[in-house]
Structure formats: structure tokens, C-alpha cells
Amino acid sequence: MGALMALTLTMTAAACGGDADDAGADGKIKLTVATFNEFGYEDLIEEYNAMQDDVVVEQKKAGTANEHQDNLYTKLAAGSGLSDIEAIEVDWLAALMQESDAFVDLSDSEVEGRWLDWKAEAATTDDGALIGYGTDIGPEGICYRSDLFKKAGMPTDREEVAKMFTTWDAYFDAGRDFTKAVPDVAWYDASGATAQAMINQVEYSFEDADDNVIAADNPEVKDIFDTVTSLADEGLSTKLVQWSEDWTASFQNDGFATMACPGWMLGVIEGNADGVKGWDIANAFPGGGGNWGGSYLTVPKQGEHQEEAMALANWLTAPEQQVKAFEAKGTFPSQPAALEDPVLTGATNAFFNDAPTGQILAERAEAVPFIPHKGPRFADINTAFQQAIQRVDEGKESADEAWQSFLADVERLG
């Protein structure tokens, strides 16, 4: 048995070591780009390879953002093994900004003004170093089921629907009317998702400007918690957890009528609600505008070909290329020039009743007033916050108990 184990171990060790070759077969420089989910870069990379004589680009795709994040953290810690370009999600940005030394400063007069101000600002350190080139953003509208609206005797036209969704109170009131008319269908997809959308409109939610944790004493946070938990009591929420199996299944079971909808969510809905007729998108978001998600491309300093990687990241995040990525996978560009591109503004989506999604999302992007401050503890506290809401939804704890245990969790993370 010992010998067998030794043999397998040697074989694994050999298999792991086979990846070190850096130059391609014909002496070209090999660049790797690590992304997660869908960035829409497949065709672009082929295009780039055709343009370049001395560089071969290869894309490494992770299935989920979590998987990519674990890999990124582990290899950052190890000091080796990262790709030449690593994509990062905006929610991890704060934690990674603390390690800005590990990333190449990408600031360059050539790219100044390429992105929406808040997009570039979030990735700029206090010393003015830019650690990531913005790719996409997640301006939010409200997606809704016009067939269920009709059943409830509500307006179905997207212009009229938009008028109902100007403030959160108006949105929730519409929900109360809806659930009265159609009692077995919830108003929105998940309590957590709605809370998330509201938290994303608070400039300093869990941490103040100096990254002190203020989640426990912030009245705005408590307010959101109370609102969402009491609405679930009234039957507005499915009480499901976003991304869970039941949540996915609820698209096929008329589980709910509306949901907060960043650009990248359109593809998710189309996939989950395959065969369901009646989805549409309203050009409105309660409380003004909101942004959910979006990514950056970074160049880790541990890479051997930083200059070439920087040139590639620069090219990929240029407006012309991001418009093509939008065409391919619907990732919404963070570059003002791309937002005016006729390809984008003219884009419609057949699944959403031929809604002019390009134009709607461009307007939703302009409505985003600021990007909320997310410090290094944001993601952890947010998880605890979401779990507290989930405990109330599941009936494991009363709202008061859940809030108390949330406070204990914050204390523990502090």
C-alpha cells in the first residue's frame, strides 16, 4: 500500500509540474487571462491573437466567482501561480486594495477618462495608483412579469410600470396591492436580494470612510433590516435564498412577479425562465439608481510579462472591445464612449418583450448617483447580514433575535 501511495503521489507531483512552460512552441510569449462566469472575451482573444505576432493569449475561465476568488487569494498569498491578467469583482476590491503592492499600477495618461468616474475611483489607491482597468458594471432596473401584472389588474406597459417604481415605498405599496390580488405569488424574488439592492444605495452602510465597522449602530442598516423582514411577513417575499435550487425553480413556478435586475441578470432570467412568457424590464429603480456588481482586470506583479499583460488589459477594456463583449454576453460596459455606441443603444432583447435593453441600462447607469463605500470587511458583514434576514425568513429566529445574533456576528468579525 505504501508503494502504491508513493507511486500515485509521484504521478500527481509530475502532473502538477507540467504547467511551467512559459514560452509557446514557436517562441511566442504566452499570456494568460483568468476570468469567472462570462466576460464575453472568447472572440476578442482570438482577434487579439490574430493581430499579434509575438504574443499568444489564453483564457482561463472559472465557473463561479467564489472559485476564482479562492484561487486568487491562495496564489496571492503563495506569491506565485497567478495568471498574467486576473479579473476581480468589485466586492473584493477593498480587501485587495490593502494588498495594492501586489498589483502593477496601471495608471496611464492614455486611458485617463476612459471609465465612468466612480468606476475608476474605486480602483485608485490613496497614492493615485490604479490597480485595475474597469470592464463592466451592473446598473439596475426592475424586471417584471407583465402577464402576472395583468392578472392582478395592474398596468403592464413598461413606461407606466416605471412610474410605479420611483421610490421603495411606492414599489412596496404596489407589491401589497399585487399580493392582495394574486395571493399565491410573491412580489419579489428574495428578501436578501432586495436588502442588497437597498444596502447598495447607502454610501456608508457597514463601514465608515476610515473603514471602522459601524454596521451595529447604523440606523440605515437597521431600517433596511426591519423593512425587509416585516415585508416578508406580509407575503411580499418568496422567502427563498437567491441562487438556491428553490430560487432557480421558482422561475418556472410563477414564484414571484418582480426582481432587481442588473444588466448581467437578464441572461440569468432568460436561462432560468426558459419557456416562460411575459418578462419585461422597466426603466426605473426605486430610490433612483443602483449598481450591482461589475469587474476589473488587474496585472499581478508576480507575472513575468507585465508590459505585454498591461497592453492586453488596455486593449480588452477599450470601449470598442467592451461593446463587442456586451454583444456576446450582455456584460454592460463601464466606458462612457461605449454607452453612446449605436450598437449598444440600439440593442433590444426579444425575451424581454423586445425591450430596448441597451438604452434602458445606459439610462440606469447614468442614474447611479455614487458608488457605496465598501471596506475590507464589507463582504463578511454583508454575509452575516444576509444570513440574519434568511433566519427570519426561515422562521429559525424572530426579527429581534436575528438582529441580536447579527450584532454578535459583527462583533466576532470586528
Added chain:
Amino acid sequence: MTLESSAVKLVGDGGDPSGATASPPGARPPDETRPRSSPWRLRLSLWDTKLSPYLYVSPFFLLFALVGMFPLLYTAYVSVHEWGLLGGQGDFIGLENYARVVEDRYFWNALRNTVSIFVLSSIPQVVIALVLAGLLDTQLRASTLWRMSVLIPFVVAPAAVALIFGNVFGDRYGLVNEALQGIGLEPIRWHVDTLASHLAIASMVNWRWTGYNALIFLAAMQAVPRELYESAAIDGAGRVRQFLSVTLPMIRPTLLFVVIMSTIGGLQIFAEPRLFDTQGLGGSDRQYQTLTMYLWELGWRVRDLGMASAVAWLLFLIIIVFALVNLAVSRRVGSLGGRR
């Protein structure tokens, strides 16, 4: 990495006895028939007989030192320091990480869940595997087909298993609950209630490992001399009595091996509960967060490798305790059946 290291260490321990028993036979045949020319040569051949057995077994121990011992000791080194995932090594802080872990209520919660899931999975698993192997050991048509088919679940990747069982154990639209509601029963809240979630996870684990264990038992049962069954039958022992009084005592070493291995595996359950929901923290109240998931949370979510390493070492110690208790218990079980 820390997870793997403790696994490798323990697997190494499991392999250890067989490695040790392999060495004496290698030492036995001193085929030194050549004429003894000089004392130097004599000494050389003496060394040869004495040392070469160790040389033969050394690859295992060298590799074990590299991929088992080193990570184990390095984890201990990390556990007595402040050590951020991204920031790296900080100050030496002695046992403070251990103190913080022991004071954390989620550690005890994870320990409770781990033991509960372990009991719910390992015990039925070994019992069912034994019965299954007993059935496969009888005269069956197309016996290879049956034997291979019990192994199929083992070939399926845990992630795929989690996906399938996710649909089976959905709280609202899951297969089981729809069936329950179909016959007028209350749906079970698989992801919410602690015991229900443990049962669901244990069934995933059992589904994957029962067949594998059954095959190991079967291999051992095939080696039991058939005459024993004949004489037992002549003595008037029925099928069940034969199984209890002949089969069980005869396969005791294998039983011990399987019990120890499933203890090690059972206390390190990770993939199934981790993939049971999308956040991977073991439910809204961490009602199915196991120790390995807790370790992962500390290391990769809270990004504190020092505390995570302390958990890894505590888990290592806990597994040793459990393995020893199991060893004692299964020895008794084996010898009880063997009493005539």
C-alpha cells in the same frame, strides 16, 4: 492545503503497518553464497542485509515526510503566529489562535454538526455495506454486473452528487417534498432544520461511499474458507447465524480498516455540506457547517490562516481520539461475534 496535509498524514498512518510488515520479509533472504574475500566486503554485505530493507521502504517515508510530515509541522508553525491569507506571517503569539478558536461558539457548533453528520453517515454506511457485501457474496447470476454497479456512485464526482441531491432535497420544489405533499404529508425543511439537513447530507455521503465499502468487505468475505460455512451449516446454523458467527469474525481486520478510514473521512466531510447551499457557510444558522467548512471559512473568508491552522490541528487531534475509540469498539464487536 492544511486539509490535505492532515488527510495525507492519516492515510500515511493507515498505510504504515503494512509498510512495516513488508520490511522483514525483504530482510530475510540473505543469499550471500559468494566467498568471503575481505572483512571490508563482509562488512559491506552485512550493511547490505541490514540497511537495504530500509532503503526499499524509504521512498514512501521520504514522500511522506515531504507531503505529510512537512505540511503537518508547517501548519503547527503557522498556528502559533498571526498569519493573514494575503498579508502573510505576523508576530509569534503562542497559543492565542487556539484560545480564540475554542472561545468561538461557531467552533463548538461545527464540532457538534461534524459528529452528528459523522454518526448519521458512518454507522449506516458500514452496516449497509456489510449486508450488501453479504448478499453479493452469495451465488448470483451476472455477479460481476452487480458488483460493479454498487461502485457506480463512487465514480460520480461529489459536485455532481450535490447537484442531483440538491434537486432531491429542495425545500419547496424538491423531489422528496413533492412526493410527501403528494401523499398528504408535511414537507420537510431540508435546508432549515438541523437534523433534517444532517440527514440529507449523510444520505449524500452514504450514497457515495456505501458501495465502495461493500466491495472492500466483499473482497475480504471471498477469502473466508468455504468449509467453515459448510461445517456451520452442518451444525445447523442458518444464514444469519453464519454471517454473524463466521463471516464477521473472519473479516475483522478489514472491518477495522474500513471503520478507521470512514472515521477519518467522516470527520473531514466537506464537499457535500459545502455544496448543500450556495453560500457554503452551512445554512443561515450554520446548522450544517462542519469543522472543515469552519476551517475553510476562517482561512478563505475571514482570511486568518493562523486560526485556520489551529482548527486544522484541533481536528487532527479529534480524529486521533475518535480513531482510537473506534479501534477499541470495533475490536470488541469483532471478538463478540467470534465467541463460540
